[in-house]
Amino acid sequence: MPGRNPVPSLINDRYEVGETIGRGGMATVHLGRDRRLGRRVAIKVLRPELARDDTFHERFKREAQSVAALNHHSIVSVYDTGEILAGTDEGVDRPFIVMEYVPGRTLRELIHENTVTPREAVDITLGILDALEYSHRAGIVHRDIKPANVIVTPERQIKVMDFGIARAVEDTSPALTQAQAVLGTAQYLSPEQARGESVDARSDLYSAACVLFELLTGRAPFVGGSSVDIAAQHVRDRPPAPSELDPRLGGRVDDFLAKALAKDRSARFQDAGQMRRALRELRPAVPGDLDATQPLDAVRARDEDTKTLPPVPVPAAAVSGPPTAEGTAVAAAPVAVDARDSGSAPARRRRRSPLRSALLGLLVLAVLAVLGVVALQWFQDQRSGPALVAVPYVAGMDASVAETVLRNAELVPQREEVFDDEVPEGDVVGTDPAADTQLEEGSTVVLGVSRGPSEVEVPDDLVGRSEEDVREALESAGLAPAEATRSVNSSWVPQGMLVATDPAGGTTVRSGSEVQLVLSSGQVTVPQVVGLSRQEAVAVLGADAARLSAEVVTTPRAGVRAGQVLGQSVDAGQSVPQGSTITLTVAVAPEPQPVPVPTSSPAPSPSPEETAEPEEDDVETEEPSEEPAEDAQAGDDEEDRPEAAEQADERDREAAEQADERDREAAERARDDE
Structure with missing residues (x-):
């Protein structure tokens, strides 16, 4: 029935389907509610006209599997997947994906509304690279990075979604171009993707650079009348410098995007972490506001849906050739001009003798025979010779994922642990031979796996040595002696000689760490x-x-x-x-102080009156006094004191x-x- 919504109001007796909140080239997205968990969700349903194609069913299944393995704050989560059975007007089963509902607006809407400043553009791209770094480490290449697949929340958080054409790295072979077709969005295709070649993590980085270019200038690096023409420009044309579109952006922005948009992927940033660090360094050079981005009219009208495109048949030698109406470059063939051609053809034929014509014919036959023999020999050599394969690009991946990628390429991985200050422990630093090198099948490829930052031990035999000797010893050990020193008191280390280091000798530290010298002051506390x-x-x-x-x-x-x-x-x-x-x-x-000895004087003789006995009436009875005894004891103590002292x-x-x-x-x- 025309006008009827083919999506039922309730899916799987669990998900309530609400209003449509997004439309794409292959699916519609509805606001929904999970009855079981009581939360809002986004329900992505394949469009009915595409549901009959098994290829798109497989893509939906692959998207759910890809994102289910990713748990990151910058990637929209997938909760569930299933199929709406054929009970609709279209009479076809339609797969659906239940995703995390993220309030906000797509980056495409913000660009079209002129609301993104250059400094915000850098911050948004940093968020995209954060998500890509995580997905690449998990071995997943997105392959369709574009503004419509990036949501900016009201808190300015970045969420990357739509892994519908993502593949594991070991599966990013030319088979991705099914039936001689390329899946993607023309404005953001990498050159290798447009040609139908294998893709890797660096292809996503190219697409992210296209998004940044558009955020800064208001237009994509390449614009044209058709998607095929735009895809061809990615292969053959140099993008304009951002400063050509807005001189206020400056040369540093030009240099960054020139590297990020290089045709040769080996000349680009080699992983998302490297590109993110370079973009952070670039951020202070980006103006805070250029009155926000203003897209061109042609950009507003363009088709930004993910679609199937024919691969661009542009050989490397014809990259600089002029475009044809179909968007391909055609190399100009040299034409030899003979001065004798000024005459008429019948006259020339009359002047040519029969013998000369016969000899010329025999010469041509001989040349063709020789060429045939050489071609046959070359063909046999190729068939009998060993098959050659290109070393895949695995830098930045988890070591186990990288080993799987090499084995799938018919190569034998061999781990070798190396120290690296930037690549996290357990991830791949690089390969030997390097990526894209042609090797025979079964060849061994050394896989450099990071052990994290290198560590060295601070020498413990430096105490008592001069400052100059200590600095030389630390530099030889891979450490950086600090310019400033400090002094401490020491009872035995001579003045100016080393007392200790900070960190102490024998401590294991990161290579290149700074070590402070503690010298003797020549003083003692x-x-x-x-x-x-x-x-x-x-x-x-x-x-x-x-x-x-x-x-x-x-x-x-x-x-x-x-x-x-x-x-x-x-x-x-x-x-x-x-x-x-x-x-x-x-x-x-x-x-001791001397103690004085008292001298006694003789008592006076009593007078006759005193010796006379008192009369009986004059006698008074007195109690016996203790004073004489006490005086005697004191006298004894005074006599003993000098001896005790x-x-x-x-x-x-x-x-x-x-x-x-x-x-x-x-x-x-x-x-x-x-």
Whole structure:
């Protein structure tokens, strides 16, 4: 029934089908809802007029399989796939793919609406390259990178979709051009894809460069009246420099795109990571705004759908030839002109003798015979000789995927681990022989697999050597000695010599890492010895950490243990030259003070009156007094004190002499150790 939507409102009793949100050359995309998980999805359904072709069924299946293996923030995810059974007006089964719903707008819409600034164009391309780097490492080549297959979310996040004509790298053979046809979008085809040749990751990079060219200038590198004509231009013509279309873009942009759009893929960026790094370096040179991109009228009207095109039969030698009406180049054939041709043909025939004509005929037959023999011999040699195959381009792929690619090309991979500062560990750095080299089937190809950045060990025998010697040793080890040095105190390393490195000697670091030199200042940090005994202080100063000499002076101090260090001539934490002498102040017991001895005077004789006995009425009874006894005891203590003081002084002198003896012995042992 005309006008009826051939897609049912419910698919597989699970997916509700809503409004159409996108149309392409081979499918329509509907907004949907997953009843089971309660989330919004996008449902891509093959157009009915193409559903009868088994080739397109296979493409839909391949797209689901390709994207299912990719889980990346810049690639639209595929959730499910299936077929709408033949119950529609068209009477044909139609495959569908349930994808992640990404709110936003396609890059094609943004270009046509003049809303992309040059700086944003660079950021968008970086997002595309991020997705391509991931898919290429997984062994998937997209083969249809174009603005319509890139979604920009409101948060300016980039999402690449539509892997419908993607293939695994090992399957990117000329068989992709089925029935002498090329699948793709003319404005963004790589030259090798337009010619129907095998493609690899560098073909996607060419297409991404076409997208960047259009974002910066407002038009694709090549425009024309038909898709065939545009495809032919990719093969034979040089693209215009961006600065020719807008001088404000500058020469650095021209150089970048000239390399990215090179006809020979070996002259392009060799992987997405390399192109992304170069684009990051280019970003500061791109103007912030050129009033945004403004596409030409011819660009707006062009057909940007993915379609089947005839391969462009342009030989390499005819790349510079003029285009024909069909978009192919035709090499001009040289024409020889004989001066005798000015006469009439009948007259020339009359002048030619029969003998001469016979000889000429025999000569022609002889030449043809020789050529036939040579051609037959060459053909037999070719048939009997070994078959030649080209080494596939596998740089940047996972090593296991690359080995599969080489085996499928009838070559024998042989792994060889190499250090590389840029290629992640486990990915392929390159091959030996290089990509595109012709080899006999069964030949061995060395596969260089990255071990990550090379690592070296910081030498551990540099302490005590001069700065010049240390720098030479570090450079010989593949390290970079820092220009600036720092100094620290050391008890034994001479001034200006190396004390340590940072990182320390024996540490394994990345090749080319910077190493800082720590040199001796020729000074020593004085330790804290106040409060220690004389013997302990001398030992601390003479230890390896300080290697300082001690000079002792004593001072009497009451209330302090004899032999205790009361002070040091240089405060702790201060710096002194190596081998300096520190004066220690040590306490000794003070000299005893003499105790005065009291002298008693004779008592006066009593008078007769005092000796007379008192009368009975004058006698008073008094309690016995303890004072005489106490006075007597005090007198005894005063008599004993000088003797006790002398004994204490004697003990202090003996202790000081013993301490001096121990200090002398410790100093002698320290000198013996040195």
